[in-house]
Amino acid sequence: MTGAWAAMQRVFEERERQEIDEGRVARLAELAARVRELSELVILSQADEMEIAAVTREIELLTARLAAAGRGIPPSAEVGDGGVVRQLGSPVTGLLNTLAPPIEIRIGDDGTARSEFTLGLLYEGPPGFVHGGVSAMILDHLSGCAASANGTPGMTAGLDLRYRRPTPLGVPLSAEAKAVRVDGRKTFVDSRIIGPDGRATAEATAVFIMPTR
Numbered sequence: 001m002t003g004a005w006a007a008m009q010r011v012f013e014e015r016e017r018q019e020i021d022e023g024r025v026a027r028l029a030e031l032a033a034r035v036r037e038l039s040e041l042v043i044l045s046q047a048d049e050m051e052i053a054a055v056t057r058e059i060e061l062l063t064a065r066l067a068a069a070g071r072g073i074p075p076s077a078e079v080g081d082g083g084v085v086r087q088l089g090s091p092v093t094g095l096l097n098t099l100a101p102p103i104e105i106r107i108g109d110d111g112t113a114r115s116e117f118t119l120g121l122l123y124e125g126p127p128g129f130v131h132g133g134v135s136a137m138i139l140d141h142l143s144g145c146a147a148s149a150n151g152t153p154g155m156t157a158g159l160d161l162r163y164r165r166p167t168p169l170g171v172p173l174s175a176e177a178k179a180v181r182v183d184g185r186k187t188f189v190d191s192r193i194i195g196p197d198g199r200a201t202a203e204a205t206a207v208f209i210m211p212t213r
């Protein structure tokens, strides 16, 4: 793994040299939100084949319009208050990533990373419930933020997850993660997703390891 940390640092530094224009980010976030709605309708729409073909052509034209302006590098990953990385392209928290729910994370005074969110149909696994991989992704990321907030960031070396009961779609959920132990380069983080009835639907212990430089 030697060299991976240095490579990541180089990418961080390159991206952090970009100026973030908040007005432009807000417009792009709005675009991403509309594309998320579109994505859900691709699954749900009752449109007939002709209408689907017509809409597809329009989307092609819109994509070509954005592509004409050229491609840059992904928007900056700057570290915000309490160690939360503001990664605009993240698949979990990225406001500009149309695959992301997206989830907003904040760090409490005691170092607990917390979030409240509702997951829609795009994240379905068993009918009516959240896909287990999506729950794992959220707990992995939230735990990573808790490790970072603890001052001991690292890469996920392990994620031991128990699905206690199905996690429902379309209702408010919350999640929390807290670093509970540090052993050399290893940081252990406990986390859980909590359903609307206050009971945990998924619980995990993750190990984060700072790569050797």
Ligand SMILES: CCCCCCCCCCCC(=O)SCCNC(=O)CCNC(=O)[C@H](O)C(C)(C)COP(=O)(O)OP(=O)(O)OC[C@H]1O[C@@H](n2cnc3c(N)ncnc32)[C@H](O)[C@@H]1OP(=O)(O)O
Pocket (backbone or CB within 6 Å): 001, 004, 085, 140, 141, 142, 143, 144, 145, 148, 153, 154, 155, 156, 157, 158, 159, 184, 185, 186, 207, 209, 210, 211, 212
């Ligand atoms: C600013 C950023 C903010 C980030 C905040 C944003 C949040 C992002 C969260 C997302 C995080 C991700 O998804 S990260 C992406 C997914 N993860 C990865 O791709 C990681 C891929 N794996 C690796 O790069 C590597 O395996 C590492 C860096 C994890 C570890 O490699 P290494 O440095 O060579 O360390 P290694 O010798 O293997 O292990 C060190 C010690 O830990 C122990 N160990 C190894 N794995 C485990 C384990 N699962 N559970 C217990 N202990 C373990 C070993 O036995 C050893 O013990 P001893 O001999 O010392 O006793």
